[in-house]
Amino acid sequence: MPLPHSLSALPWTALVTVLAILFYFYTGVRVGRARRKFGIAAPAVTGDPDFERVFRVQMNTLEWMPVFLPLLWLCAAYQGDAGAAVLGLVWIGGRILYMIRYSEAAAKRGPGFGIQAAACVALLIGALVGIARLMLFSA
Amino acid sequence: MPLPHSLSALPWTALVTVLAILFYFYTGVRVGRARRKFGIAAPAVTGDPDFERVFRVQMNTLEWMPVFLPLLWLCAAYQGDAGAAVLGLVWIGGRILYMIRYSEAAAKRGPGFGIQAAACVALLIGALVGIARLMLFSA
Amino acid sequence: MPLPHSLSALPWTALVTVLAILFYFYTGVRVGRARRKFGIAAPAVTGDPDFERVFRVQMNTLEWMPVFLPLLWLCAAYQGDAGAAVLGLVWIGGRILYMIRYSEAAAKRGPGFGIQAAACVALLIGALVGIARLMLFSA
Numbered sequence: 010m011p012l013p014h015s016l017s018a019l020p021w022t023a024l025v026t027v028l029a030i031l032f033y034f035y036t037g038v039r040v041g042r043a044r045r046k047f048g049i050a051a052p053a054v055t056g057d058p059d060f061e062r063v064f065r066v067q068m069n070t071l072e073w074m075p076v077f078l079p080l081l082w083l084c085a086a087y088q089g090d091a092g093a094a095v096l097g098l099v100w101i102g103g104r105i106l107y108m109i110r111y112s113e114a115a116a117k118r119g120p121g122f123g124i125q126a127a128a129c130v131a132l133l134i135g136a137l138v139g140i141a142r143l144m145l146f147s148a
Numbered sequence: 149m150p151l152p153h154s155l156s157a158l159p160w161t162a163l164v165t166v167l168a169i170l171f172y173f174y175t176g177v178r179v180g181r182a183r184r185k186f187g188i189a190a191p192a193v194t195g196d197p198d199f200e201r202v203f204r205v206q207m208n209t210l211e212w213m214p215v216f217l218p219l220l221w222l223c224a225a226y227q228g229d230a231g232a233a234v235l236g237l238v239w240i241g242g243r244i245l246y247m248i249r250y251s252e253a254a255a256k257r258g259p260g261f262g263i264q265a266a267a268c269v270a271l272l273i274g275a276l277v278g279i280a281r282l283m284l285f286s287a
Numbered sequence: 288m289p290l291p292h293s294l295s296a297l298p299w300t301a302l303v304t305v306l307a308i309l310f311y312f313y314t315g316v317r318v319g320r321a322r323r324k325f326g327i328a329a330p331a332v333t334g335d336p337d338f339e340r341v342f343r344v345q346m347n348t349l350e351w352m353p354v355f356l357p358l359l360w361l362c363a364a365y366q367g368d369a370g371a372a373v374l375g376l377v378w379i380g381g382r383i384l385y386m387i388r389y390s391e392a393a394a395k396r397g398p399g400f401g402i403q404a405a406a407c408v409a410l411l412i413g414a415l416v417g418i419a420r421l422m423l424f425s426a
Contacts, residue, residue: 020421023361027414030354037350051393052336052343058191065191067350072176072206074353075213076169083162115190136166143159197330204330211315211345214352215308222301254329275305282298 022085025097026078032101033074036067036108062115066108073104073125080132087139093132100128161224164236165217171240172213175206175247201254205247212243212264219271226278232271239267300363303375304356310379311352314345314386340393344386351382351403358410365417371410378406 043049043063049056054064077100085093107121182188182202188195193203216239224232246260321327321341327334332342355378363371385399 018421020418023364023414023418026357026361027411027418030357030411034354051396052339053333055192055194055333061191071350071353072210075210075217076173078353078357079165079169079217083165086162118190133166133169136162140159140162140166143157143162194331194333200330211349214349214356215312218304218308218356222304225301257329272305272308275301279298279301279305282296282301 019082019085019090019093021090021094022081022097025094025101026081029074029077029081029097029101029104032104033067033070036070039108039112040064040067062111066111069107069111070104073129076129077125077132080129080136083139084132084135087143088135093135096128096131096135100125100132103128158221158224158229158232160229160233161220161236164233164240165220168213168216168220168236168240168243171243172206172209175209178247178251179203179206201250205250208246208250209243212268215268216264216271219268219275222278223271223274226282227274232274235267235270235274239264239271242267297360297363297368297371299368299372300359300375303372303379304359307352307355307359307375307379307382310382311345311348314348317386317390318342318345340389344389347385347389348382351407354407355403355410358407358414361417362410362413365421366413371413374406374409374413378403378410381406 040063043060044051047057047060049060055061077097081093081097081100084096103121103124103126105121107118107125110117110121179202182199183190186196186199188199194200216236220232220236220239223235242260242263242265244260246257246264249256249260318341321338322329325335325338327338333339355375359371359375359378362374381399381402381404383399385396385403388395388399
């Protein structure tokens with residue numbers, strides 16, 4: 010059976026990780042900007058629905074980081090660099106769509122959310138297939 | 149001395165990671181359900197104590213993910229796959245108890261919280277012992 | 288070219304990871320203490336600006352954990368253990384300053400925030416240089 014890949018020899022997955030972190034960081038920059046625009050001074054995080062939606066985009070992205078990043082790396086370790094990296098780009102794309110639409114209206118957040126969730130399901134399947142293969146064939 | 153294990157050859161730890169992510173994801177699904185049940189539309193996250201407790205279960209699990217996951221993998225890398233995976237299952241068990249009890253009343257959240265915290269302390273000790281051994285014997 | 292380092296043979300980076308987790312855990316302990324001091328019972332997270340600042344220190348540290356930890360390990364994998372570990376210590380130092388000053392007044396949170404952000408930028412550059420080198424020279 011093919012051995013799992015060394016985690017430090019997966020440059021495309023590493024690059025997608027950096028891109029995901031930069032995108033996530035940008036959702037935080039938008040919160041800072043929205044604080045000034047809507048006059049919500051720290052530490053408050055409520056007071057204006059337009060601000061709260063921008064804040065929830067950052068929070069929801071934060072909530073998904075510990076789902077996305079471990080699944081990305083598990084999938085990469087077991088299924089290879091390129092496939093995991095492409096699914097990671099799909100996740101970032103879904104997240105960008107979610108950010109744009111949710112900032113407009115809460116009701117518009119569905120499609121982007123679905124795309125990024127589907128990317129995570131695909132990464133999950135890749136990880137589970139790899140784990141099962143490792144358990145069955147390395148005994 | 150025994151070399152640290154390659155992170156990509158730890159299938160039980162990888163499986164427990166996936167289970168922990170699925171459990172954490174489920175705490176988010178419960179927030180969506182509680183939004184509908186108690187009539188708290190996004191982006192609001194306050195307004196009803198019954199909703200807020202369900203929301204806090206997800207948030208507290210999120211807060212512990214960057215404690216649990218790195219310690220799980222450090223312990224696995226230095227102490228081996230099986231021990232770390234068992235401690236990871238204890239953590240998930242404590243988290244499930246915490247979720248069930250906290251959803252009933254804030255005062256009931258203690259025991260589950262204690263179990264998952266103890267699992268993290270054990271993972272921390274495993275990681276620190278491994279780090280010390282690596283520093284002392286590989287010089 | 289130098290091969291990336293095996294992630295499980297980076298003891299100083301592992302130690303800094305444990306220290307960062309312990310510091311982050313401590314920001315949560317302070318929230319528990321502030322709950323009692325200012326009389327904010329769970330699940331509430333608002334109601335007193337002095338409490339809210341202590342809570343936001345924990346939340347902001349949580350928000351930065353998925354930025355800091357992956358960049359720390361990517362930088363360590365590509366640039367070596369010692370450099371990444373030193374930058375990780377700078378990050379923790381900036382975070383401690385941020386915690387102390389933000390707890391006093393929201394306006395004082397700037398310098399600590401800047402130091403920890405600069406450490407993350409340095410880790411990011413280290414990671415990107417390593418990724419680029421791996422892509423260019425291993426083809």
